[in-house]
Amino acid sequence: DGGITQSPKYLFRKEGQNVTLSCEQNLNHDAMYWYRQDPGQGLRLIYYSQIVNDFQKGDIAEGYSVSREKKESFPLTVTSAQKNPTAFYLCASSLSPRGPAGLFFGEGSRLTVL
């Protein structure tokens, strides 16, 4: 079955450590996205990528980095510069970044900083 796989589902990190969240899709979608979700704040866009080897900052990119070396993969690194990294992170993809087809979401990764 096609879909989006995020790993790990739960992750604990000490302050000052970088951590990388994995996102893989086998939907052959061009566009991929990372969102952060905090209670009562909806979803906020961190980074997005419309095509391989290209990505753009979203609304809250500070303290995060991404890469898009393969069409199916879009890992997110939460760096030590992110001041409040504890959150639920959602990866998504869409067939086209411009078309109104909607997003397919992964199951999410919950990061807790100790």
Added chain:
Amino acid sequence: AQSVTQLDSHVSVSEGTPVLLRCNYSSSYSPSLFWYVQHPNKGLQLLLKYTSAATLVKGINGFEAEFKKSETSFHLTKPSAHMSDAAEYFCVVTNAGGTSYGKLTFGQGTILTVHP
């Protein structure tokens, strides 16, 4: 510019009664609108979408929504709530007429509680 406002942060209904989740939007272009559902600690699932075709949109699990341009609203309804409908619901707008990336703007979410 675009924005979306979900008018209720929490809605509580009894099983078998109607559900109404309210969403108002603003958009500089002809919008596309979506409703997503999220169960606890899960990703979001698309319920339905409006993309300038029929104004009454039917989705999965018996949900539907009506696009009303004059009221800038896209309310989500269901005739009879089921216990499995208990979840958080997000209204989303995107500017389909934009020149580049169709940025999605999410509402704050409405938590639906269904009582037996």
